[in-house]
Amino acid sequence: MCVDANERIRASFARVERRADHVAKYFYSHLFARNPGVRDLFPTDMSEQRDRLFAALTLVVQRLDDPDLPRYLTTLGRDHRKFDARPEHYAAVGESLIAALRFGLPNTWDEETEQAWLGAYKILSDAMISGGEEADRQRAPRWWDCRVVTRHPAAPGVTVLTLLPDRPLPYAAGQFVSVSAPQVPRVWRPYSIGCAPRADRTVDLHVSRVEGGLLSPLLVDGVAPDDTLRLGAPAGASVLPERAGRPVTFIAAGTGWAPVRALLEDMVRRWAPTPARLFLVARSPAHVYDPEAVEALRKHHSWVDVTVVTPERGERRGAVARRLEAALAAHADWAEHRVYVSGPAQFITDLRELLQGYGTPPGQISYDHVPVPERQAREPGHASWFLHPSQPQWINPANR
Numbered sequence: 395m396c397v398d399a400n401e402r403i404r405a406s407f408a409r410v411e412r413r414a415d416h417v418a419k420y421f422y423s424h425l426f427a428r429n430p431g432v433r434d435l436f437p438t439d440m441s442e443q444r445d446r447l448f449a450a451l452t453l454v455v456q457r458l459d460d461p462d463l464p465r466y467l468t469t470l471g472r473d474h475r476k477f478d479a480r481p482e483h484y485a486a487v488g489e490s491l492i493a494a495l496r497f498g499l500p501n502t503w504d505e506e507t508e509q510a511w512l513g514a515y516k517i518l519s520d521a522m523i524s525g526g527e528e529a530d531r532q533r534a535p536r537w538w539d540c541r542v543v544t545r546h547p548a549a550p551g552v553t554v555l556t557l558l559p560d561r562p563l564p565y566a567a568g569q570f571v572s573v574s575a576p577q578v579p580r581v582w583r584p585y586s587i588g589c590a591p592r593a594d595r596t597v598d599l600h601v602s603r604v605e606g607g608l609l610s611p612l613l614v615d616g617v618a619p620d621d622t623l624r625l626g627a628p629a630g631a632s633v634l635p636e637r638a639g640r641p642v643t644f645i646a647a648g649t650g651w652a653p654v655r656a657l658l659e660d661m662v663r664r665w666a667p668t669p670a671r672l673f674l675v676a677r678s679p680a681h682v683y684d685p686e687a688v689e690a691l692r693k694h695h696s697w698v699d700v701t702v703v704t705p706e707r708g709e710r711r712g713a714v715a716r717r718l719e720a721a722l723a724a725h726a727d728w729a730e731h732r733v734y735v736s737g738p739a740q741f742i743t744d745l746r747e748l749l750q751g752y753g754t755p756p757g758q759i760s761y762d763h764v765p766v767p768e769r770q771a772r773e774p775g776h777a778s779w780f781l782h783p784s785q786p787q788w789i790n791p792a793n794r
């Protein structure tokens with residue numbers, strides 16, 4: 395994509411974002427009016443869905459120059475097969491998207507801007523369609539139905555679910571899957587897998603309840619052993635490289651512990667012992683919800699230097715950030731480390747900035763892509779079905 399066109403897209407998107415609600419409403423009205431059959435692909439409750447359109451667009455617009463974007467889109471297309479997204483749907487969405495943007499920018503929309511968006515959308519949809527077709531050719535499953543084996547209420551508002559997929563789920567430690575429950579059809583939310591691949595095929599999901607959310611309250615309190623959940627294709631590039639090469643640091647907050655736990659298991663299997671540090675951040679000591687695993691690391695893998703950061707009684711949220719910062723600043727070798735960061739969107743944004751300030755090159759910081767912080771105030775959640783990022787957009791805990 396040419397730089398000029400990308401600039402045009404960014405500039406027009408920045409303007410249209412201010413009218414996000416109107417534009418998203420227009421988009422869906424346009425789409426459903428012209429393609430009535432498409433309505434059935436979306437959740438019954440569209441209130442959250444509207445925001446997801448802009449969350450998804452934000453993510454793609456942020457990554458226009460990212461050389462990894464095509465690979466990401468291919469994976470996305472592969473994952474979109476779970477929505478039954480077909481080539482004609484992509485065309486319909488493209489048409490409604492352009493119509494909605496034009497509606498949102500009555501004074502500044504011009505031929506060049508339209509061409510830039512059309513070009514970008516073509517690249518995006520072609521990559522997604524070919525990702526889906528390639529997966530069909532490989533006969534890769536569109537989804538995995540899973541039986542809930544156990545549910546473990548692990549901390550206030552946090553449940554760990556162990557699921558048994560109906561067939562092998564190929565994934566790497568550190569990846570995530572989208573999850574759906576029959577009680578809330580067509581609602582999908584991404585969750586990191588909390589374990590390295592196991593011989594018995596089971597996977598753990600760590601779920602934190604988001605009040606008012608459509609899926610997490612059900613997963614935390616409403617599912618029981620033998621219930622069925624559906625998983626989409628695993629995705630995410632925040633995984634261990636082939637070889638150790640350099641020391642590793644993991645920094646996890648809340649249920650951001652899930653992928654880090656999986657990565658640590660993988661590391662113990664493949665590289666142990668290797669110089670490693672873990673910083674685990676939680677809202678309170680009671681929210682360190684997997685203390686046995688943390689203890690086991692300390693006891694059996696003392697080559698992992700473990701620091702748990704929680705507030706003292708009565709301390710405010712900001713105190714945790716200061717404590718974490720002090721704990722990180724105590725080390726001087728950040729330029730050497732590969733760092734995995736996982737947790738709330740703002741946490742990842744802040745940590746990336748902090749680590750780069752300490753000298754960690756950006757290419758050595760691994761995380762799942764999240765939308766820009768400004769969007770968090772609107773609870774961006776996850777994307778609409780057509781741009782649903784298989785890179786998840788984490789829920790902002792500040793909105794709880």
Ligand SMILES: NC(=O)C1=CN([C@@H]2O[C@H](COP(=O)(O)OP(=O)(O)OC[C@H]3O[C@@H](n4cnc5c(N)ncnc54)[C@H](O)[C@@H]3O)[C@@H](O)[C@H]2O)C=CC1
Nearest residue numbers: 602647648649650676677715736737738740741788789791
């Ligand atoms: N791969 C990933 O990046 C994953 C991300 N998540 C996301 O992580 C979040 C976890 O939610 P909960 O478990 O409820 O966590 P939480 O709301 O309990 O937060 C965990 C801790 O992080 C601290 N924190 C939050 N933002 C911070 C910041 N900017 N600087 C310093 N400390 C900060 C909080 O004070 C708290 O102590 C969710 O948004 C979830 O979507 C969850 C799993 C994997």
